[in-house]
Amino acid sequence: MALKFSMPVQNSRILSVGAYRPARVVPNSEIVDKIDSTDEWIRQRTGIETRHIADADESLIDMAQAAATIALRRSGIGMDQIGAVIFATISYPYQAPSAATELIVRLGNPKAAAFDISAACAGFSYGIALANDLVRNRTVDYVLVIGGEKLSDFTNPTDRATAFIFADGAGAVVVGPSEDPGIGPTIWGAAADSRDAITLMPSYLDYKNPETRGAASWPDIAQQGQVVFRWAVYEMAPVGLKAIAAAGLTPEELSAFIPHQANERIIDSLVRTMKLPESVIVARDIRTTGNTSAASIPLAMDALLASNPELHGKPALLIGFGAGLVYAAQVVELPPLPHE
Numbered sequence: 001m002a003l004k005f006s007m008p009v010q011n012s013r014i015l016s017v018g019a020y021r022p023a024r025v026v027p028n029s030e031i032v033d034k035i036d037s038t039d040e041w042i043r044q045r046t047g048i049e050t051r052h053i054a055d056a057d058e059s060l061i062d063m064a065q066a067a068a069t070i071a072l073r074r075s076g077i078g079m080d081q082i083g084a085v086i087f088a089t090i091s092y093p094y095q096a097p098s099a100a101t102e103l104i105v106r107l108g109n110p111k112a113a114a115f116d117i118s119a120a121c122a123g124f125s126y127g128i129a130l131a132n133d134l135v136r137n138r139t140v141d142y143v144l145v146i147g148g149e150k151l152s153d154f155t156n157p158t159d160r161a162t163a164f165i166f167a168d169g170a171g172a173v174v175v176g177p178s179e180d181p182g183i184g185p186t187i188w189g190a191a192a193d194s195r196d197a198i199t200l201m202p203s204y205l206d207y208k209n210p211e212t213r214g215a216a217s218w219p220d221i222a223q224q225g226q227v228v229f230r231w232a233v234y235e236m237a238p239v240g241l242k243a244i245a246a247a248g249l250t251p252e253e254l255s256a257f258i259p260h261q262a263n264e265r266i267i268d269s270l271v272r273t274m275k276l277p278e279s280v281i282v283a284r285d286i287r288t289t290g291n292t293s294a295a296s297i298p299l300a301m302d303a304l305l306a307s308n309p310e311l312h313g314k315p316a317l318l319i320g321f322g323a324g325l326v327y328a329a330q331v332v333e334l335p336p337l338p339h340e
Contacts, residue, residue, distance in 0.1 A: 008138050008166045009138075011177065012132050012182060013175070013183060013332070013335075014173045014329065015075040015076075015173075015174045016072075016075035017171065017173045017302050018074060018298075020063045020067040021168075021169045022052045022058060025051075028050070031164050035158060035159070035163050037160060037164070042199050045265070046164070047265070048291075049288060051090040051288075051289060051290030052289060053152045060093075064148040067146065068144055072107075072233040073323070074339055075339055076339030077142050077176065081142050082142050083112060083134070083141055085100045085115075085146070086100065086127040086130055086144070087103060087146045088119060088126065089118075089148050089294050090123070091148075091154055092116065092151070098115055098238050102115035103146070117130075120293055121260045121291075122320035122328045123294035124145065124295070125188070127145040128145060129188065129330065141177065144172060145172060145174075145297075147296070148171070151167060151293060167289060168281045168292065168295075170299075171297070171298020171299045171301065180333075183333070184243065184247030184331035185247065186328055186329065187330070188326070188327060189327060190325060229263065229265075231329045233266055236259075236266075236270060236321050236327060237269075237273035239327055242330055244274075247330070247331035251275060252279075254276065254280045254331070255281065255315055256281050256282070256316035256317070257270075257276055258283040258301050258304060259297075259300075260297060261286035261291055261299075261300055262296075263286065263291075264287065270273050283300035301331050305334065315331055315333055318330055
C-alpha cells in the first residue's frame with residue numbers, strides 16, 4: 001500500500017554565510033625552521049603565506065558558535081527556527097556525542113535535529129547537498145550547515161609534508177526556502193580504493209595493526225602528497241563540469257568558483273582544465289588562511305563576498321575533495337546581501 005500523503009517539493013538556497021578565523025596569524029617564517037624549509041618553497045608549492053591558528057583554550061565549538069551566530073544574524077532567521085544542524089568536521093575530539101549536539105546547546109535550541117559529517121574537505125559540500133534535500137522535501141524549514149576544524153590539534157609541527165598546510169577556523173551557512181532554485185544538483189562520489197592517501201595517523205594504522213594498539217602517540221594528519229595532488233588535478237575538473245551542466249549552466253555563465261582551499265596549484269589547474277573564463281572570480285583564500293578542510297569553502301565564500309560584494313546572489317561553483325578520497329560539487333546561488 002502506498003503512503004497517503006502529498007508534499008510538493010519546494011526550492012531552496014543559501015540565505016547567509018558567517019565565518020570565524022582565530023586571531024592568531026602564523027606566517028611561514030614561524031614554521032620553516034622546524035621543517036627545514038623556506039618561505040619561498042612553501043609559497044611555490046602551495047600558495048600559502050599565512051594561516052590562522054586557534055589558542056590552546058579555543059575549542060572547535062567556540063569557533064563554530066561564532067561563525068553560526070554571524071550566519072544566523074545575517075539571515076534574519078532565529079535559532080528557534082532552525083530544524084536541523086549539520087556539522088562537517090574531522091577534528092572534533094569525541095566519537096559521541098556529536099559536535100552538532102554540543103553546538104545546538106550553546107546556540108539555544110537543544111531540540112533541533114543535529115548530526116556530524118565525516119567527509120573531510122568535502123564535508124561542507126556534502127552538508128549543502130543534505131540541507132538542500134531537507135528543505136526541498138519540507139522535512140524542515142531551515143538548516144544550519146557548519147564546516148569547522150581545529151586541525152592544529154592534529155598536525156605534527158615537524159612533519160615536512162603537512163606542518164605548513166593545515167589551519168583552524170569555522171564557516172556556517174543558513175539554508176532555507178526560496179522562490180527560485182538556488183542550489184543545483186550535487187555531483188559526488190569517492191575513489192575509496194585510494195582512501196589511505198590521507199589519514200589521521202597513527203590511529204588508523206593502530207586499527208589495522210592490533211599489535212601496535214595502545215602504544216601510539218596522539219594521531220597526526222598524514223598524506224601522500226603526490227597521490228592526492230594528481231587525483232585532485234585530473235579527476236576533479238570533470239566533476240566540476242558535470243555540476244555546472246547539471247545546474248543547466250555553462251562555465252561562461254558562472255560568476256565565481258569556490259573550490260576547497262587545498263593548494264593554489266590545484267586551484268590553478270582546475271581553472272585551466274575547466275576552461276573557466278577570466279570573468280569568473282576565483283576564491284584564493286588559501287594564501288592567508290591555509291587548508292582548513294571542511295571549513296575552507298564557507299571561509300572562502302565569506303572572504304570572496306567581502307571583497308566582491310557584487311557577487312551576492314550570483315552563481316558559483318563549489319567543489320570539495322579530500323580524505324576518503326571523497327568529493328562533492330554543486331552550483332549555488334551565493335547568499336543575498338546580509339539581512340542586517
